[in-house]
Amino acid sequence: MYNSPFMMLPGISPQEFSYLQTATTGFNEQQLNGFLMIYSSKxxxxxxxxxxxxxxxxxxxxxxxxxxxxxxxxLYFLTYGLCAIGTIIDLVNYKDLAFEYNQKMVFESLQMVKMGNRIQ
Incomplete structure (x- = not known):
């Protein structure tokens, strides 16, 4: 775990770490580096x-x-964060917001890496 290239990602949680390991199972070093470059930017x-x-x-x-x-x-902009209640809920659930977004970015990054391999 400590030698994994995923550990360089700032603020990585154990949940995200295991998700990334599962998603990149079977990748060679070149594919993994390409994935990390794309994923870390998103x-x-x-x-x-x-x-x-x-x-x-x-x-x-x-x-x-x-x-x-x-x-x-x-909606939040027009209702001032649903009268600030939605903003407070987001503040409590910020890790879930980040993880859900990052899951989508893992999928997009995997697709880009796979497309890059088809082209080569």
Whole structure:
């Protein structure tokens, strides 16, 4: 676990670590490096998400926009974070927001790596 290239990702949780290991099972070193390069550029760190959620009190919906939940972001923006209750809930669940977004980014990154292998 400590020698894994996934450990270089800032704020990685054990849940995300095991998800990444499962998703990249059978990858060679070149594929793994390509995946990490793509995934690390798309990933949202839970440490950053808590900052975005706090900033959501000043810019309602910021965290939702950053995890590509545009509809919820607009709703939060127009209702001031559902009267700040939604923003508080996001602040409590910031790790889940980051993990759900990162799961989607793992899938996209895997697809890009697989497409890159087909082209070569």
């Amino acid at each position: 990933r949202r760190s839970p440490d950053d998400m808590i900052l975005y959620c706090v900033l959501g009190f000043f810019v309602p919906g910021l965290a939702r926009f950053l995890v590509n939940q545009i509809g919820m972001g607009i």
